[in-house]
Amino acid sequence: MVLSKDRLRRYLNVKREYSEDKYINVNPIQRGGVLSKEARLALLEWGDGYSICDFCPPQTPRLDKITRPPIRDFYQDLAEFLGMDEARVVTRCREAKLIVFMTLAKPGDYVILDSLAHYTSYLAAEAAGLKVKEVPNSGYPEFKVDVEGYASKIEEVLKETGRPPALALITHVDYMYGNFADASRVAKICHDYGVPVVLNAAYTAGVSPVNGRALGVDVVVSSGHKSWASCAPTGILALTQEMAKEVLRPSSIEGDLTKRRFAVKELALLGCTVMGAPLMTLMASFPHVVERIERWSEEVEKARFVVEQLERIKGVKQLGVKPKMHTLIHLETPCFYEVSKRHKRRGFFLYEELRERGIVGIQPGLTKHFKFNVYGLSWSQVKHLVWSFHDIAEKYGLEVA
Amino acid sequence: MVLSKDRLRRYLNVKREYSEDKYINVNPIQRGGVLSKEARLALLEWGDGYSICDFCPPQTPRLDKITRPPIRDFYQDLAEFLGMDEARVVTRCREAKLIVFMTLAKPGDYVILDSLAHYTSYLAAEAAGLKVKEVPNSGYPEFKVDVEGYASKIEEVLKETGRPPALALITHVDYMYGNFADASRVAKICHDYGVPVVLNAAYTAGVSPVNGRALGVDVVVSSGHKSWASCAPTGILALTQEMAKEVLRPSSIEGDLTKRRFAVKELALLGCTVMGAPLMTLMASFPHVVERIERWSEEVEKARFVVEQLERIKGVKQLGVKPKMHTLIHLETPCFYEVSKRHKRRGFFLYEELRERGIVGIQPGLTKHFKFNVYGLSWSQVKHLVWSFHDIAEKYGLEVA
Numbered sequence: 001m002v003l004s005k006d007r008l009r010r011y012l013n014v015k016r017e018y019s020e021d022k023y024i025n026v027n028p029i030q031r032g033g034v035l036s037k038e039a040r041l042a043l044l045e046w047g048d049g050y051s052i053c054d055f056c057p058p059q060t061p062r063l064d065k066i067t068r069p070p071i072r073d074f075y076q077d078l079a080e081f082l083g084m085d086e087a088r089v090v091t092r093c094r095e096a097k098l099i100v101f102m103t104l105a106k107p108g109d110y111v112i113l114d115s116l117a118h119y120t121s122y123l124a125a126e127a128a129g130l131k132v133k134e135v136p137n138s139g140y141p142e143f144k145v146d147v148e149g150y151a152s153k154i155e156e157v158l159k160e161t162g163r164p165p166a167l168a169l170i171t172h173v174d175y176m177y178g179n180f181a182d183a184s185r186v187a188k189i190c191h192d193y194g195v196p197v198v199l200n201a202a203y204t205a206g207v208s209p210v211n212g213r214a215l216g217v218d219v220v221v222s223s224g225h226k227s228w229a230s231c232a233p234t235g236i237l238a239l240t241q242e243m244a245k246e247v248l249r250p251s252s253i254e255g256d257l258t259k260r261r262f263a264v265k266e267l268a269l270l271g272c273t274v275m276g277a278p279l280m281t282l283m284a285s286f287p288h289v290v291e292r293i294e295r296w297s298e299e300v301e302k303a304r305f306v307v308e309q310l311e312r313i314k315g316v317k318q319l320g321v322k323p324k325m326h327t328l329i330h331l332e333t334p335c336f337y338e339v340s341k342r343h344k345r346r347g348f349f350l351y352e353e354l355r356e357r358g359i360v361g362i363q364p365g366l367t368k369h370f371k372f373n374v375y376g377l378s379w380s381q382v383k384h385l386v387w388s389f390h391d392i393a394e395k396y397g398l399e400v401a
Numbered sequence: 402m403v404l405s406k407d408r409l410r411r412y413l414n415v416k417r418e419y420s421e422d423k424y425i426n427v428n429p430i431q432r433g434g435v436l437s438k439e440a441r442l443a444l445l446e447w448g449d450g451y452s453i454c455d456f457c458p459p460q461t462p463r464l465d466k467i468t469r470p471p472i473r474d475f476y477q478d479l480a481e482f483l484g485m486d487e488a489r490v491v492t493r494c495r496e497a498k499l500i501v502f503m504t505l506a507k508p509g510d511y512v513i514l515d516s517l518a519h520y521t522s523y524l525a526a527e528a529a530g531l532k533v534k535e536v537p538n539s540g541y542p543e544f545k546v547d548v549e550g551y552a553s554k555i556e557e558v559l560k561e562t563g564r565p566p567a568l569a570l571i572t573h574v575d576y577m578y579g580n581f582a583d584a585s586r587v588a589k590i591c592h593d594y595g596v597p598v599v600l601n602a603a604y605t606a607g608v609s610p611v612n613g614r615a616l617g618v619d620v621v622v623s624s625g626h627k628s629w630a631s632c633a634p635t636g637i638l639a640l641t642q643e644m645a646k647e648v649l650r651p652s653s654i655e656g657d658l659t660k661r662r663f664a665v666k667e668l669a670l671l672g673c674t675v676m677g678a679p680l681m682t683l684m685a686s687f688p689h690v691v692e693r694i695e696r697w698s699e700e701v702e703k704a705r706f707v708v709e710q711l712e713r714i715k716g717v718k719q720l721g722v723k724p725k726m727h728t729l730i731h732l733e734t735p736c737f738y739e740v741s742k743r744h745k746r747r748g749f750f751l752y753e754e755l756r757e758r759g760i761v762g763i764q765p766g767l768t769k770h771f772k773f774n775v776y777g778l779s780w781s782q783v784k785h786l787v788w789s790f791h792d793i794a795e796k797y798g799l800e801v802a
Contacts, residue, residue, distance in 0.1 A: 003478055008688035012439055014470045014681070016446050018455045025455070033450015038413055043444045043678065045417050049434015049626035049633055054419040054426070058764055069415045077404055091492035091634055094671040102528070107508075115656065119663045123671045126654035127503070134658040225450035225677055232450055232677030233492055233634065253527035255516065257535040262520045270495040270524045276626055276633030277444065278679065280415070287409035363459055 018360045024381050027361030028175070028328055031375035032207045032227035035281060039229055042284035046277045053275060060264055063272040063279075064088065074283050081290060082201075082220050083211035084238035086248065088266075089282060090273045093202045093223035094120035096237040097169070099268040100198055100219050101128035103247045105166030110157045112165050112195070114145045114181060116174035121200060130166070133157060141332070142321050143177045145170075150189045164193045170217075172210070173203040176371070177320030178328030180204075187216035196243065202226050203328060205236065206289050207375055208296040218243050224278065229285035231278035302374050302382045303327045309386040314399040319369065327375040336367040339396045350392065357388040419761045425782050428762030429576070429729055432776035433608045433628035436682060440630055443685035447678045454676060461665055464673040464680075465489065475684050482691060483602075483621050484612035485639035487649065489667075490683060491674045494603045494624035495521035497638040498570070500669040501599055501620050502529035504648045506567030511558045513566050513596070515546045515582060517575035522601060531567070534558060542733070543722050544578045546571075551590045565594045571618075573611070574604040577772070578721030579729030581605075588617035597644065603627050604729060606637065607690050608776055609697040619644050625679065630686035632679035703775050703783045704728045710787040715800035720770065728776040737768040740797040751793065758789040 018025050020034060035043070046052060046069075055068040064075050079087035090096050097120065105111060107129030113121055115134040125132050133156060135149035150168060157165045170186040173179065187197045196218040201210050205220060206227035212220040224234025239247055248269070251262040265271040274282075303324040310316050315335035318324070336350050343349040347365040354362060362370045374382055390400050419426050421435060436444070447453060447470075456469040465476050480488035491497050498521065506512060508530030514522055516535040526533050534557060536550040551569055558566045571587040574580065588598045597619040602611050606621060607628035613621040625635025640648055649670070652663040666672040675683075704725040711717050716736035719725070737751050744750040748766040755763060763771045775783055791801050 003482060003691050005688070007478070008691060010471050010474060011684045011687050013442065014446070014685070016452055016455070017469065019446070019452075020449065027451070027455065029451050029454060030449065033452075035448045035450075040445065040448060041414065043448050044441065045415070045420070047436045047441060047444050047632055047682070048421065048431065049436075049631065050428070050430045051417055051420075051434075051633075053430060054417070054428065054761070058766065068418065070411050073411060077408070081404060091496070092671070092674075095492070098671060113656075115659050119661075119666060120671055122654050122656065122661070122663060123652050123666060123668060126652055127668055127671060132654065132656065134656045136658055230450065231448055231632075231679070232452075233675050233679070251524050251527055253523050253533065255514075255523065255533065255535045257537055258516050260520075260523070262523060265520060265524060267524060267528055270493070270499060270521055270528060273493075274634050276679070278632070278634070278677070281448070283412045284415070286412050287406070290404050290409060360455070365459065 023358055023360045024377065024385060025361045026359065026372035026374060026377070026385065028371045028373045029226055030361065031327065031373040032229070033225045033232070034229060034376060035231070036229045036285040036288040038284040038288060039231070039281035042280040043231065043277050046280040048276070050275050051277070052280065062264060062266070063275060069280065069283070071279070071283070074286065077286070078236065079238055082205060082238040083213035084220055085241040086244040087236065087238040088248070088269060088273065089224070089279055090235040090237050090269060091233045092235040093200070093221050093226070094124055094235070096221035096235045097121055097124035097198065097200070098127055099237060100221070100247060101125055101130055101167065103249065103268050104196060104243070105130055110161070110165035112150060112153045112157070112168040114169070114171050114174070116143065116145055116176055116179065117169060117171050118175050118200065118202065121169055121171070133165070141317065141319050143319065144179060144321050145181050147182050147185045147189070150186050154190065154193045154195060164195050167198060168195050169198040169200060172199055172201045173326045173328065175203065175328070177330045178203070178324065178326040179320045180325040183217060184215045191216065203326065207293065207299070209293050212238060219247070224282045228282055228289055230282040234274055234278045234282050299327050299375055300325060302377065302379070303329055306374055306382060306386060310389050312401045313389065313393045314401065328371060328373045330369065330371040332369045333367060335393070335398045339398070340367040353392045353395070354388060357391070359385060359388055424759055424761045425778065425786060426762045427760065427773035427775060427778070427786065429772045429774045430627055431762065432728065432774040433630070434626045434633070435630060435777060436632070437630045437686040437689040439685040439689060440632075440682035443681040444632065444678050447681040449677070451676050452678070453681065463665060463667070464676060470681065470684070472680070472684070475687065478687070479637065480639055483606060483639040484614035485621055486642040487645040488637065488639040489649070489670060489674065490625070490680055491636040491638050491670060492634045493636040494601070494622050494627070495525055495636070497622035497636045498522055498525035498599065498601070499528055500638060501622070501648055502526055502531055502568065504650065504669050505597060505644070506531055511562065511566035513551060513554045513558070513569040515570070515572050515575070517544065517546055517577055517580065518570060518572050519576050519601065519603065522570055522572070534566070542718065542720050544720065545580060545722050546582050548583050548586045548590070551587050555591065555594045555596060565596050568599060569596050570599040570601060573600055573602045574727045574729065576604065576729070578731045579604070579725065579727040580721045581726040584618060585616045592617065604727065608694065608700070610694050613639060620648070625683045629683055629690055631683040635675055635679045635683050700728050700776055701726060703778065703780070704730055707775055707783060707787060711790050713802045714790065714794045715802065729772060729774045731770065731772040733770045734768060736794070736799045740799070741768040754793045754796070755789060758792065760786060760789055
């Protein structure tokens with residue numbers, strides 16, 4: 001047995017090096033997933049495996065039917081909060097997309113994506129056997145998705161296959177530039193062709209106000225660990241009543257011999273989904289989330305302040321649409337690249353200089369351009385971030401206006 | 402907005418009523434998922450959303466490539482522990498089955514299941530578009546799966562379709578009677594027809610020694626929150642090298658416009674799976690799990706003791722194969738049913754009498770027959786459980802030999 005005690009010791013007491021109490025972590029995917037203190041309590045209370053199954057109703061054994069803890073209420077409130085009719089918590093935003101693609105499309109069908117879609121939108125399409133067509137963006141430096149392009153892509157599919165695509169997906173805010181897309185315009189265009197629209201709100205719902213009904217979309221998917229102050233893995237799937245009928249269709253398989261059937265179970269969810277602690281963190285953080293989205297404009301203000309201040313370093317330029325409408329920031333920084341060429345640590349110098357100043361989360365090695373997220377930082381942390389960049393710039397002789 | 406502060410208060414500080422420190426919880430699905438104390442520490446340390454992504458390698462951004470925390474090592478050790486070549490942690494055992502069914506079979510194909518298979522095995526088959534054929538069991542009172550029946554079911558499929566089924570699944574220990582199936586015999590039979598075998602080890606791996614190589618199976622799936630002292634949702638997928646080639650096939654989709662590709666990502670896993678705290682609980686509990694499976698025989702001894710003692714109550718009879726080889730126990734108890742007919746609380750009397758004695762986890766309302774699990778109980782807890790049943794029996798005038 002190679003699994004000696006010595007070997008196994010590596011799994012004990014593994015500490016997180018970049019925890020919130022030690023560093024300002026501006027990792028682009030992490031800011032919205034920092035737990036609320038209520039969620040931390042929930043973790044300890046509900047950590048054990050199937051802890052939430054103590055009061056599963058025997059007649060309808062299903063996660064969304066549990067009332068102790070109040071999961072049934074939560075699902076209703078979650079739908080209400082997102083302006084949709086039905087909501088389910090699934091294991092990841094990507095799983096929500098797969099579920100939607102598997103249930104609302106057939107293998108060989110097309111789904112239209114924006115060209116800034118997350119890789120998981122492509123993978124979910126591929127896993128469901130779908131083909132994709134991408135709606136272009138404006139390219140450097142704004143990379144703005146041309147939402148009018150949804151019409152021409154739908155026309156392309158019509159010409160090629162004789163019928164409209166099964167679905168369209170629009171990324172509400174993209175992972176690369178933090179651009180906001182005009183989802184309601186996309187919904188309008190696609191609905192003119194009878195194409196249902198999936199809103200990928202992984203970077204918006206949970207941190208900013210998102211109302212699917214007001215936007216006119218048919219499905220909203222989001223990520224609890226990205227934007228709802230929850231543990232991974234938690235995804236959110238919210239649906240109009242019409243879509244719910246298809247997407248949440250019950251199982252109809254029957255055992256050939258036993259004749260067992262499982263009609264109470266939602267097929268594409270495989271029955272129950274997130275049965276433990278992560279769901280409870282999502283619930284415990286929900287009051288905090290409902291409250292924090294009202295403060296979104298201040299978060300955007302911080303982002304704009306950071307951009308304004310960092311652009312004082314000569315050569316620094318924000319990519320994506322200006323002014324910022326989201327806290328995910330992508331900067332082009334040729335000035336830091338020039339420094340890296342003469343620095344003995346090469347591209348790693350910037351990462352290391354930032355870390356010395358208590359800041360982590362920018363990809364090690366990058367200096368030409370990089371992204372980060374200031375969501376949920378206090379103003380004093382924001383100012384420290386700005387000071388750190390200025391201090392590093394000055395240390396290496398860059399001009400700070 | 403109906404989401405008033407008052408309404409939202411219900412999600413704050415929700416306590417688990419049946420926690421380990423208050424009750425002996427013998428819920429059949431919960432005993433193997435009680436966290437180790439090391440896992441409890443990991444929860445707090447790694448609770449934040451994407452906490453484990455701080456050191457994701459930029460060139461191969463994938464969960465199984467992360468070395469800080471030691472996820473890469475863990476995946477290797479997990480495979481080794483299960484006697485397989487490759488292992489991945491996925492979101493649930495049911496997702497592991499779906500992944501295997503989607504990648505190793507095509508819609509319309511058959512999968513052979515044992516007739517005691519968990520509902521999620523059927524749902525995974527249905528979601529993947531597969532048809533099922535069930536291998537019979539011996540029925541009352543043993544419900545022993547006739548493993549030789551795999552041959553005749555395969556023959557049936559051959560006759561019907563001209564080719565063997567895509568897959569066979571055998572439930573190592575079933576959820577209903579806790580019977581052990583002879584997986585190595587199933588593997589032998591199925592391999593004679595060239596049919597790969599999936600072992601559903603949700604109730605065995607993590608609590609008892611399971612070696613996929615020794616059993617001759619091609620895939621092992623298991624459940625972290627059921628049997629590995631982990632948070633939900635965590636599933637385990639372990640594969641031979643040959644299966645891994647298919648099941649872990651990378652993505653090949655390409656954007657029509659951007660030409661973006663994602664060849665580093667494992668398609669059926671949708672890239673990364675369990676990115677946070679639940680994975681860390683699985684890792685933190687792993688040394689404990691490696692150690693505890695060596696004590697399996699003592700756990701079985703406790704189960705046999707309980708059966709022997711409860712069968713002293715006249716009319717109580719253990720269902721499933723005797724003697725017990727697993728800690729999940731199903732009892733037939735017509736004597737308690739007789740009591741319920743004259744009790745003002747009807748079927749709920751037994752549940753309530755047990756709860757008064759500090760025992761929960763038996764389905765409320767059941768008295769004719771019910772199941773529970775004694776895994777991981779101390780001998781003094783086991784004895785208290787026995788005493789409680791005897792005490793209740795005597796209270797209601799039942800004969801205890």
